[in-house]
Amino acid sequence: MSERFVDAVDRAKSYVSKLASQKNNYSENIDINKIWQLNDTYIVSPVDSGIVIIDQMLAHQRILYEGAINFLLNTSSSSPQSQTLLFPVKLKFLPNDYSNLLDALPFLNRIGFNLKKNETNYVVLESIPTDMLRGNEAEIIGKILKNFMSLIKDDLSKEKAIALSYSRHACIKHGDNLNDVEMVEIVNRLFGTKEPFICPIGKSSIVQIPVNEIKAKF
Template sequence: DLLVREDSADPKEILKAEKEASPPPEVKEKTRDVHSLLDARLIGTLLDTYILMEEGESLILIDQHAAHERVLYEELLEKRKEGERGSPPAQTLLVPVRIAVSESENARLEEDVDYFQKLGFDFEPFGGNSIALRTVPMTAGSQAALDPARAFRSALDSLMAARETGREVDQDEVLHQMACKAAVKAHDRLSPDEILILIRRLTDLTNPYHCPHGRPVALRLSREEIEKRFGRLV
């Protein structure tokens, strides 16, 4: 049994559906299922990739990258909405990060300052072909939730690709790419505290069932399914 929505797993369809104001009834119903993770017992991790939890008479496996990517993506979306109502939420870096850029990228940065400011980035020239990054988009997690250089590079690459092809920048896709690059990866070792914080943040989401790519975040195995595999039930 997948802890996912009973709809298409096509990423474009999922991103399109998430722009709608209210989730359908079946999503609200399944949200109760996800909230049960708050009472689940943490068993540990498998391959430093999957979080194992016991909830009732079920074993739940959570893909840590997919879960964290989903969390960051929705938090970035929410902060962007806040920014549309005023100044975009951003967190100031204690130490500005120097990022090297090409001559063409530098020219693009000068022309599209508003694009980066709306995302929560603030920067200034830092001699030659480099910039000093001073702020990054804010998320609900710790200040280390987004890697400044990776997040900025992801936004810049998306802008450059869009301008080269003459199309508009897909803001949702930009946030998706930022979340993907910033999320914990398979084989990253998480502490029990980090896992529990991730689970709490996951249960607060509108759609905790798919990562932005459309892959399921979690898989539930019931006691019946497990015992059938071991030949205890016929």
């Protein structure tokens, strides 16, 4: 495993240990009727102690990662939910990429994709995970595959490599406008994860600004 990834994991564990006791306070104090989106990037909410700011992309990555890793590592878990494409998409790959795709195919199908081998160098995509936004499916799968191959070269397990690659490229992005229902869903699901305060590679997904720090600005 690469030194860079190990360092990120160590930072993540330290951060989670420090903030774990605050999880319930955050989730209970956030008023879903008073959340708003800032710069199409952050979900903001007042809490008793100040303001909580959630990075929408990193939060969604955490949600996707934990969902995917559960299906990949827990064979007794229920099957992932998928959304069937109205028109199946036929994808063509270069020979080397196609070989890599076949290696990743069982793992992709276990997290909600339905990819079937077609003629040589082709696969047909019939459905995608429910949590994945529709549109640009071919581009997203190509990015997942490229990221997957890079991660397994760092001696990461295929399950974790798929989960990380999927969460990175299938997530809501900075710049995506969210409506109130979507923001509430992200907040609720984020606090339902095991490690809501960090994204899968250890970056902070939630920041709190206490009232006293806000007062000090004036």
